[in-house]
Each structure stands twice: as C-alpha cells, then as structure tokens.
Amino acid sequence: MKLSFTTLGCPNWDLHKIISSAAEMGFHAVDFRGLLEDLDITRRPEFTSNLNETKILLSKYGISVSGISISARFAVVDPAEREKQFDETRRNIALAAELNAPVIRIYGGRMPRGYTHETIMPILVKNLQEIGDEANDYGVTLALETHDDWIDSKLCARLMREVNHPRIRILWDLHHPYRMRGERPEETYANLAPYIVGIHVKDSIIDSNEKIRYVLLGEGDVPIKRMLELLIEGGYKGYATLEWEKRWHPDLLEPEIVFPHYVQKMREWLGDKIG
Numbered sequence: 001m002k003l004s005f006t007t008l009g010c011p012n013w014d015l016h017k018i019i020s021s022a023a024e025m026g027f028h029a030v031d032f033r034g035l036l037e038d039l040d041i042t043r044r045p046e047f048t049s050n051l052n053e054t055k056i057l058l059s060k061y062g063i064s065v066s067g068i069s070i071s072a073r074f075a076v077v078d079p080a081e082r083e084k085q086f087d088e089t090r091r092n093i094a095l096a097a098e099l100n101a102p103v104i105r106i107y108g109g110r111m112p113r114g115y116t117h118e119t120i121m122p123i124l125v126k127n128l129q130e131i132g133d134e135a136n137d138y139g140v141t142l143a144l145e146t147h148d149d150w151i152d153s154k155l156c157a158r159l160m161r162e163v164n165h166p167r168i169r170i171l172w173d174l175h176h177p178y179r180m181r182g183e184r185p186e187e188t189y190a191n192l193a194p195y196i197v198g199i200h201v202k203d204s205i206i207d208s209n210e211k212i213r214y215v216l217l218g219e220g221d222v223p224i225k226r227m228l229e230l231l232i233e234g235g236y237k238g239y240a241t242l243e244w245e246k247r248w249h250p251d252l253l254e255p256e257i258v259f260p261h262y263v264q265k266m267r268e269w270l271g272d273k274i275g
C-alpha cells in the first residue's frame with residue numbers, strides 16, 4: 001500500500017510546496033483536488049502551458065500523481081448538465097494520462113428531483129458506460145466515490161455489476177459507509193472488494209452537538225485500522241489517500257501537523273505493508 005494525500009488538505013500551498021512537502025513527509029504521491037484558488041486544475045497554467053515543468057518537478061522529488069479528484073457527477077438527466085459533467089471529465093482524463101495518474105475520482109451525485117435509485121439507475125449506468133469508453137481510450141480508470149446518495153455499499157456493488165465496464169470502478173471513502181450508514185467494515189469490504197481502485201482515509205468523532213468532527217487518524221472511532229487490514233488481506237496494493245477537508249473546513253488543523261501524523265500512524269499500524 002502506498003501513501004498519498006489530496007490537495008484538499010493544503011489549499012494554501014503552491015505546487016512546489018505540495019510536491020516538496022510530499023517527499024519530505026514520506027508520501028509516495030499526491031492526489032490533486034484543486035490548487036490554490038482553483039478547484040479545477042485543468043484551468044491552471046501548471047497543468048496546461050507549464051505542464052512539462054510540473055512533470056519535471058514531480059520527477060525531481062520522486063512523487064507520483066495517484067489521481068485527480070474532480071466534481072463531475074453522473075446521475076444527471078438534463079442534457080446541458082450532462083454535457084457539462086462529461087466535459088469536465090474529458091479534460092481531466094486527458095490530463096491524467098499526461099501525468100500517468102491511474103485514477104480519476106467522480107461522483108454519482110445527489111438524486112435528481114423526482115427520481116429514486118431505481119429510476120435513475122439505468123440513466124446513471126448509461127452515462128458511466130459512455131464516459132468509461134472515453135476513459136478507456138486513455139488508459140485511465142474512473143472511480144465513483146462512496147459519497148452523496150451513493151454511500152450504500154450494496155447499492156454501489158449493484159451499480160458496478162450493471163455498468164460492467166473495466167474503466168468504471170469504486171473509490172471507497174472509508175469514513176462514509178461506516179459513519180453515515182453504520183455499515184460494518186466487513187460488510188462494506190465484501191460488497192465493494194472486486195471494484196476498489198482507491199481509498200480515502202479520514203477519521204472522526206460525533207461531538208457533544210451530535211455533529212461529525214474530523215480528527216487526527218487514530219483519534220476517532222471509525223475502525224480505519226480494521227478496514228486497512230481487510231484491504232491488505234484482500235491484496236489491495238493501491239494508494240491510501242488522506243482526505244483532510246481543510247478547503248471546506250478552514251478551522252481544521254494545519255497540514256504541517258496532520259500530514260506527517262498520517263504517515264507516522266499508517267506506518268505504525270501497517271509497518272512493512274507500506275510500499
């Protein structure tokens with residue numbers, strides 16, 4: 001298993017700071033979810049006109065790009081909205097191929113008004129199959145995250161079976177099925193195991209106001225260690241990506257504290273299972 005972090009956790013770092021810090025802190029890779037003020041990195045010079053310089057910087061520090069996390073969602077019905085989601089994904093597929101990033105995180109998204117899981121399913125399946133064909137041309141895999149209205153792991157497994165596409169897989173956010181639905185790690189893993197190509201790692205507690213509060217890895221009550229053990233026992237050799245949501249929650253601890261702690265805790269838990 002290799003270690004990565006999403007740039008969601010360091011929204012004020014520039015590209016050099018991101019890549020150099022990843023190397024210094026003991027990470028293998030970075031997952032790009034925005035850069036500075038831009039959430040869509042395909043709009044930035046670091047990934048357009050200056051892309052070669054970015055590749056050189058990554059190579060200099062020995063850091064890979066584990067993935068790109070984008071906002072595109074595919075449980076959409078309106079044709080104009082659908083094209084918007086496809087366009088964002090296409091831009092990022094091309095960029096991921098340039099960066100040798102194996103995975104792009106996508107969403108199912110919220111349920112369109114008037115639809116249920118049953119009635120949206122064939123539309124979502126068709127959309128994913130079509131964008132999967134495009135991703136296949138670039139050798140990139142699209143991973144639908146356990147998020148929004150698609151947290152139920154049994155439902156996600158059904159979706160994967162119906163899509164039945166080698167370039168459409170699952171990103172298991174270890175937090176959400178447990179915290180939002182009370183799924184046991186063994187249940188979630190059994191449902192999702194054949195389709196997992198990436199994981200997001202974060203820990204939390206329920207505070208005195210009955211709100212979710214994110215905490216340092218190992219200081220919450222999400223059974224992350226058990227989930228990691230299941231993945232390793234099952235042969236998972238992908239990235240374990242820290243998702244520290246500081247872009248959305250500025251009051252969270254600074255990345256200078258959280259990122260090294262993550263590396264330390266993961267190595268404490270997993271030892272030589274870390275690549």
